[in-house]
Amino acid sequence: MNRRRRKRNITKWLLFLIIPVVVTIIGAGAYVVVNATPGDTLILADYFEIGYDGYNTMGTVRITRNDELLFDDVDIIRLAQKEGLITNKAVANDEYLRFAAGITAMVEPNENLKNGDRFTVSYLYDKELAKLLRINVDASEAEYTVEGLTDATALTADDLFEDIEVKFSGISPNVTMEVVNNSSNPLISTLVFQPEEYKEFYSAGETVRLRCYFNDKERLNDYYYISSPAEECFKDYTVEGTDEYVTALEQIPADIITEAIAEGKKAFVDANEYGVRIFCEAHLVPVYINQKATFRYQTPSIVAAYFKTVNPDEAGKLGNNFNDLDLVYGVNITQADGVTCHCEAVVRFSNFILNKDGTVAYNFSDPSIISASYSNSAIHKNVVTKYEDTYQIEKLELGKY
Numbered sequence: 337m338n339r340r341r342r343k344r345n346i347t348k349w350l351l352f353l354i355i356p357v358v359v360t361i362i363g364a365g366a367y368v369v370v371n372a373t374p375g376d377t378l379i380l381a382d383y384f385e386i387g388y389d390g391y392n393t394m395g396t397v398r399i400t401r402n403d404e405l406l407f408d409d410v411d412i413i414r415l416a417q418k419e420g421l422i423t424n425k426a427v428a429n430d431e432y433l434r435f436a437a438g439i440t441a442m443v444e445p446n447e448n449l450k451n452g453d454r455f456t457v458s459y460l461y462d463k464e465l466a467k468l469l470r471i472n473v474d475a476s477e478a479e480y481t482v483e484g485l486t487d488a489t490a491l492t493a494d495d496l497f498e499d500i501e502v503k504f505s506g507i508s509p510n511v512t513m514e515v516v517n518n519s520s521n522p523l524i525s526t527l528v529f530q531p532e533e534y535k536e537f538y539s540a541g542e543t544v545r546l547r548c549y550f551n552d553k554e555r556l557n558d559y560y561y562i563s564s565p566a567e568e569c570f571k572d573y574t575v576e577g578t579d580e581y582v583t584a585l586e587q588i589p590a591d592i593i594t595e596a597i598a599e600g601k602k603a604f605v606d607a608n609e610y611g612v613r614i615f616c617e618a619h620l621v622p623v624y625i626n627q628k629a630t631f632r633y634q635t636p637s638i639v640a641a642y643f644k645t646v647n648p649d650e651a652g653k654l655g656n657n658f659n660d661l662d663l664v665y666g667v668n669i670t671q672a673d674g675v676t677c678h679c680e681a682v683v684r685f686s687n688f689i690l691n692k693d694g695t696v697a698y699n700f701s702d703p704s705i706i707s708a709s710y711s712n713s714a715i716h717k718n719v720v721t722k723y724e725d726t727y728q729i730e731k732l733e734l735g736k737y
Contacts, residue, residue, distance in 0.1 A: 377472040378409065380459040384441045386480055388449075390556055391488030395449035397480075399441050399457060410436040413471055427469060435465045453482040488556065490563040491523065496548045497571045500529055507689060508540035508580030509651050509658075515546065523560040532570065537652065540580040544573050579697070581658035582688040585643040585730045588696055593661075594737045597638050599700040600663045600683035607631035607669050610681070610708035614669060617710035618677045630672035636665035639680065641732035642719055650726045657686040660727075662719045680715045681708035 383406040387398040414432045439461045446455065459475040466473050499519040506512050519525045532545040548569040555562040562569070582588060611631030615622045623630055644660045651658060663683045670676040684706045689697040707718045720729060 379474040381478045392485040393450045395485040397443045488561045493564040493569045511538045538575045542575045603683045603703040604633040607633045623673045634668040636667035639666040640664040643730045644727040661685045
């Protein structure tokens with residue numbers, strides 16, 4: 337009896353000692369399990385917001401990740417793991433950031449959507465990294481219904497250009513082009529209209545193709561959309577409504593040429609400007625009185641005339657007039673001792689303008705001699721030869737004037 341009683345007492349004491357130890361072990365194990373992994377699962381659908389672009393029948397889904405919420409929740413998991421009994425001490429903090437940054441969403445289908453259509457959003461993430469970080473992830477697909485797309489108004493290519501104003505100014509071939517977008521339409525007013533081939537200057541009669549430039553995102557808003565593809569959105573304009581520089585002799589009336597010849601004779605005033613050189617070319621000795629030359633022009637007469645128009649690729653370059661009327665006069669030049677020498681002199685009038693109304697504008701108010709020589713070949717070189725590569729040259733028939 338005593339032996340049995342002693343056995344029972346020993347068993348009681350052993351149970352008394354063992355039970356707390358077991359409870360402690362179980363509690364510690366539970367603590368480890370609870371603290372070794374995060375308490376919440378990342379449900380990826382919670383971190384993406386759904387929106388729509390476009391209009392009814394041509395809509396697309398816009399899906400935006402809520403980075404602030406996502407990164408905060410991943411960081412909570414990181415902190416919870418660092419404070420647990422069993423921690424991820426070997427895992428760098430930036431691995432959690434890399435994991436969060438790599439979460440993406442895909443939409444299918446995502447074009448030509450209309451209200452009532454169904455679409456599915458699926459989620460992608462780095463599974464190996466999630467396992468390493470001991471993060472539980474719910475990447476279940478989510479299905480949604482399209483709603484709220486507006487019924488937009490279609491705009492044709494003609495609609496785009498209805499309120500586009502093209503202004504030409506200047507004198508051809510130095511005409512500049514200005515494009516003004518006067519549209520009040522909320523879509524058209526934001527679009528870019530530019531010449532297909534930009535040039536600094538244009539010529540009268542030239543055709544300029546104006547294009548409307550936009551990308552797929554810019555071709556629509558909540559109320560309007562462009563029904564034509566970008567490559568079909570253009571309009572041709574003709575450069576007109578401006579004055580232009582005369583480009584052919586036939587554009588100048590005969591009476592203006594006659595007037596030019598008469599006005600050119602008024603340039604023969606100061607013979608001393610060229611007299612010494614001309615006498616030297618003729619091997620004559622100039623005479624001076626009080627150390628001044630004594631040359632005088634006698635009555636000039638027209639002997640030749642040329643009308644020159646600059647080539648298009650040379651127009652506007654430094655030193656090039658758009659057109660020139662070169663009048664060559666024969667004239668005697670004499671000095672105080674009565675010695676006389678014949679020479680040729682050139683008077684030039686430039687930049688005749690053909691006005692919009694068909695009249696010709698010109699300026700004969702200040703005629704001057706640009707070249708004079710005893711040598712006819714020198715005059716021909718200065719008037720014709722040196723311009724053959726840059727100008728179109730017409731010789732006038734003087735009998736008409």
